[in-house]
Amino acid sequence: MNEYTYPVIFGITIGTLARLYMLKTDYRQYPTYPHGKVINVALGFIAASLGTVAVPSFMEENFTAVTFLALAASQFREVRNMERNTLSELDQYELVPRGKTYIEGIAIVFEGRNYLVIFASFISTLLYLAFNIWAGILGAIGALLLAKSLMSGKQLKHIVNIKKAELSFDGPGLYVDNIYIMNIGLPERQKEILKYGMGFILEPKDFNVRATIGHLGQRQAILHDASVSLGVFRDSGTPALVPLIKRDLDDGRIGVFILPQVQDVAKAIAVIERVPVLENAFRLPTESDANQKGSELD
Amino acid sequence: MNLEKYILAVITTSCENIKGGAPTFCCENEDEAQKVAADLEAILDGISHRLANGMYIIVKH
Numbered sequence: 512m513n514e515y516t517y518p519v520i521f522g523i524t525i526g527t528l529a530r531l532y533m534l535k536t537d538y539r540q541y542p543t544y545p546h547g548k549v550i551n552v553a554l555g556f557i558a559a560s561l562g563t564v565a566v567p568s569f570m571e572e573n574f575t576a577v578t579f580l581a582l583a584a585s586q587f588r589e590v591r592n593m594e595r596n597t598l599s600e601l602d603q604y605e606l607v608p609r610g611k612t613y614i615e616g617i618a619i620v621f622e623g624r625n626y627l628v629i630f631a632s633f634i635s636t637l638l639y640l641a642f643n644i645w646a647g648i649l650g651a652i653g654a655l656l657l658a659k660s661l662m663s664g665k666q667l668k669h670i671v672n673i674k675k676a677e678l679s680f681d682g683p684g685l686y687v688d689n690i691y692i693m694n695i696g697l698p699e700r701q702k703e704i705l706k707y708g709m710g711f712i713l714e715p716k717d718f719n720v721r722a723t724i725g726h727l728g729q730r731q732a733i734l735h736d737a738s739v740s741l742g743v744f745r746d747s748g749t750p751a752l753v754p755l756i757k758r759d760l761d762d763g764r765i766g767v768f769i770l771p772q773v774q775d776v777a778k779a780i781a782v783i784e785r786v787p788v789l790e791n792a793f794r795l796p797t798e799s800d801a802n803q804k805g806s807e808l809d
Numbered sequence: 810m811n812l813e814k815y816i817l818a819v820i821t822t823s824c825e826n827i828k829g830g831a832p833t834f835c836c837e838n839e840d841e842a843q844k845v846a847a848d849l850e851a852i853l854d855g856i857s858h859r860l861a862n863g864m865y866i867i868v869k870h
Contacts, residue, residue: 694859696846696858697843697857697865
């Protein structure tokens with residue numbers, strides 16, 4: 512036991528608690544119960560230890576300790592690779608795949624959360640050692656609040672207006688409102704689609720959003736989330752019954768065609784509203800110098 | 810081997826319009842063409858699309 516024992520235990524506890532707080536199993540079924548959780552909590556514990564022990568090392572003027580943080584960074588990049596590889600492999604077996612953009616988003620989140628754990632442990636240990644345990648607790652609360660604000664990304668409802676739209680056939684062409692979706696040749700399939708299908712129109716709220724919702728990865732994420740939450744009327748070997756999203760090239764609206772097992776419009780809209788805006792798909796064309804100096808975009 | 814975006818089969822009632830390429834199934838009438846297209850859709854794991862001239866093609870996407 513020495514002067515650093517309690518601050519180090521405190522820092523590791525705070526970091527591990529922060530990881531537990533950020534660990535949520537939701538409709539995406541990730542991390543899976545229970546072993547996926549164990550992996551993430553264990554890595555969180557390691558991250559917390561690294562963040563914590565850096566402080567006493569600095570105080571003892573042992574500056575080589577910073578190399579451990581560099582080591583930690585490369586380890587957590589490895590975590591990201593691991594998540595990406597696992598999810599990409601599993602994606603082949605999904606009836607409606609997540610898509611690479613969504614997978615990369617999840618992998619980034621896992622890497623990022625480990626850094627937040629290091630930060631929380633570092634701050635709380637530093638404040639404990641510099642002042643007292645109460646300052647450490649305050650620092651931990653601050654770090655958790657910061658983690659919470661960083662965790663809550665945008666959802667689709669913030670950037671688009673969602674409306675229900677009618678499905679219709681013009682010959683073999685399937686339309687959602689006036690947006691062409693695909694060619695369905697067999698009358699039998701057409702009947703199934705009219706019976707089980709549902710159409711929605713997502714209208715961008717401003718110019719920036721057009722690029723974001725037009726992104727193929729973002730579109731795939733919408734289809735995946737809707738299919739997971741509402742069920743999907745399809746099986747392997749029925750490619751005609753695959754949910755699809757197409758764009759209206761004139762105004763950037765997108766037409767969503769899904770085949771849910773739960774035929775509840777309000778619920779479907781609620782699900783689509785809560786689809787995360789993927790950070791890899793997010794675009795801000797109005798921020799470009801060329802657009803600001805030129806004519807204004809609507 | 811996995812073929813994608815490829816016409817796997819053509820089902821038609823007017824065989825004289827087809828010249829080579831994909832396997833072609835000549836049918837007596839529209840009813841038969843629909844049934845054959847439905848069967849091939851299931852077997853080939855493709856989507857059966859109808860062209861403007863009433864011909865069905867099975868395409869793997």
